[in-house]
Amino acid sequence: MISPGAVDQVFVTLKDWIVFHTPAPLQTLVSIVIEVATIIVVFAALFALATVFERKGLGRMQNRYGPNRVGPFGVFQPIADAVKSLTKEDVVPRAADHVVHYLAPLVLVGVVFLTYAVLPVGRNMTAVNLDAGVLYFFAVGAATELAIFMAGWSSHNKYSLLGAMRAIAQMVSYEIPLILSSVAVIMIAGTLSTVKIVELQARYSNGLAHWYVFTPWGLAGFILFMIAATAETNRSPFDLPEGESEIISGYFIEYSGFKFALFFLAEYLEMFAVSGLGITLFLGGWSSPVSFLAWIPSWLWFFGKLLALLFAFIWVRGTVPRLRMDQLMNFAWKFMLPMTLVTILSAGIWHFLTVAVVGPKPLGGVIRWLVCALVIFVPYITLARVLERGRRIEKRVYRFAE
Amino acid sequence: MLGEGIIQGLVETARNFFGSYVEKDRLTTVQYPEERHTLPEASRVFPILLYDGDDAAKGLRCVACQICEKECPPRCIHIEKSKDKKPDFVGKQQFYPAVFDIDVAVCMSCQICVEVCPFDAIRMDKVYELSTSDRFGGLLWTKEQLSKPNEYYQKIHPMEAAETDERRVKELAEAQAKAAAAAAKAAQTASPAPGDASGNGASAAAKPATAVHE
CATH class of the missing domain: 3.30.70.3270 (Alpha-Beta Plaits)
Structure with missing residues (x-):
């Protein structure tokens, strides 16, 4: 009988075994290559899975079947897509800046893969345990903006440039709420290391894990984080940079064939990465929510949560239409930013409402929870009232049509 | 409250998502090579x-x-x-x-x-x-x-065909009546001198008879 602990550590053991059987001078190199190759293969496979899930999920939300022709239930659709994109002609506009045009998708994919280095996908399964892991993630993640602007600028196309400018404006605006909402977690955890943050959440009291999402500031922070992450990854309803109907796919309009597929890949990888960080910061990373389910391997927990968040992304995409640019900016600066600041305040209050202040555990805990929830809820209602003041929603009247 | 509409929308899409697996009538797609619409009678290609x-x-x-x-x-x-x-x-x-x-x-x-x-x-x-x-x-x-x-x-095209067939039967009956009348007249006029004329009349009357049989 294999113990749950051994199943949990099966990949770590396997890697150690391979490294152990290589010559001593090569051990570091082999270790790095194994880790990098695993990340690339696993997340690229997840990308393939995600595309077909997304298309089928969106289809079902619109009462359609979605792709169901290639293989059983259409599961081999990604292979057909890959063959298609690989055999397409790679067209580069004559006026384009060839070098930058060529480099942009590579930089984008490369940068996105770099962010995976600090994601703990399981117990002892982090490629690099950096002390400043969260900071590293945001620093590297911000470089995607550079790649997107490279693509938009080098294409020498108005629509590309418009898309790239929109992307920059949006990503810079939403980077702030994204980082500020994770600041609350960093404050409470007292560390920037992703591994430590998960370990802090993997403790249990009364059978329930100490996930930050179970606290009022964590719940609000998680929602704000996911909204900002949606904007950060240019997904619907924040997909203005690639609005098909307005700017015909934006910054990657001049890309075809496999380079286009790389942009697609990068977009999904970015989504996984930022979801992975959301899981790490708020949803307890690889830990189980209740202690009696702790026997399930940690990597299954992580990927299960990742798929759940992926479904949430697809769900939102199937529900909400694209925003307008001014709505997008108003939302970022007038709603997201104040709310994240309130979340930080609430986290601070949570920190100082210790047992000494609110009393012993059961009642004291409830008081602490309610006070912190109120600190978030009251500003939320007030802000919503202020933002909706003077705005009447009525039936649209068309002057010339109908 | 802010965000209420989005929740309502999410509920609606979730209902579509799960409903499409349960209720078959939600899926309006006709999966063409395996399934086909029954064409209306007036359709034409x-x-x-x-x-x-x-x-x-x-x-x-x-x-x-x-x-x-x-x-x-x-x-x-x-x-x-x-x-x-x-x-x-x-x-x-x-x-x-x-x-x-x-x-x-x-x-x-x-x-x-x-x-x-x-x-x-x-x-x-x-x-x-x-x-x-x-x-x-x-x-x-x-x-x-x-x-x-x-x-x-x-x-x-059952309805169209019925109308056409009815008309054609009528036309055929009229033609036969006309031929029969012509034959009778020919027989009458030709009775004093039976010869070539009656032979022609008989052959003219015999032709529609074969067609009727058909």
């Missing part, structure tokens, strides 16, 4: 030539009058009239088309050929899977390919 009886060459209703060829807006019909004649359903001697070709690629399914045909010879078919690997020969349909028995027409 491409003309066919009708014939009575079993033999397409003998019973073809077309008399090569070439009205359809002249009326066809995209000019996809090509007819060559025969040199000899054959009897039609009432027994009258008529030309028949030696060549009758329609180009599938050109036909626009307007049904004008059907509207103008005085002989109920050309009608519209419902078959719509007409693609072929040979874009020249495969798309030019000859008389033999176009010929379809009247029973087929009754099957695809």
